[in-house]
Amino acid sequence: MTDVIVFNAGGHQVLHRVTLQHAIRMLYRNVARVREAVPGERFGPYPRPRSLELINYVYTRWVYHSTGRLPCTLSNVLRRDRFRCAYCGGPADTRDHIVPRSRGGASSWLNLVAACATCNGRKRDRTPAQAGMPLLVRPFVPSASQLSHQRG
Ligand SMILES: [Zn+2]
Incomplete structure (x- = not known):
């Protein structure tokens, strides 16, 4: 299971799961930060994320x-x-x-x-x-x- 869980800003609400590649792109675009990393593993310049947290809270249907x-x-x-x-x-x-x-x-x-x-x-x-x-x-x-x- 390489999917990464995406939390809304604040870290309490699970939004969805994305692939590791998608997660890295979100980090690169600064729309999310690492909430929880896999200890000792890196992916390029980033700690390998287990979950992300959005920078900006999203209100969508x-x-x-x-x-x-x-x-x-x-x-x-x-x-x-x-x-x-x-x-x-x-x-x-x-x-x-x-x-x-x-x-x-x-x-x-x-x-x-x-x-x-x-x-x-x-x-x-x-x-x-x-x-x-x-x-x-x-x-x-x-x-x-x-x-x-x-x-x-
Ligand atoms: Zn069909």
Whole structure:
């Protein structure tokens, strides 16, 4: 597990997880600081982060959703979307960021949909509009009971 946990400014609210590379870019751009480092490990000029804390507090819609009880893991996103690809309706086994993470999209329920590997690969780091791949579903924040009806 090389993911780095990103906390909001203040360090009390978990926002999402990013890759180590993404975390280093955040440090480089001075949008975050290291909250907790892996002892004795470095990544270039930085201590290798276990978690980051944003410099500026963010108030966004997805922050509220991300504080809900249900994490939007791959299996949970697949269950919410009934294992159907949001772009072609076929069997899904990946999750796609609607607004790509490289463009600031969050790993949140409202920005994640189930997708098949073909569509995920075709969309790449584009929005659905840019890729010409309209969503067949509208993402929503599921309740625990909505997920428990779907089996993986
Ligand atoms: Zn598909």
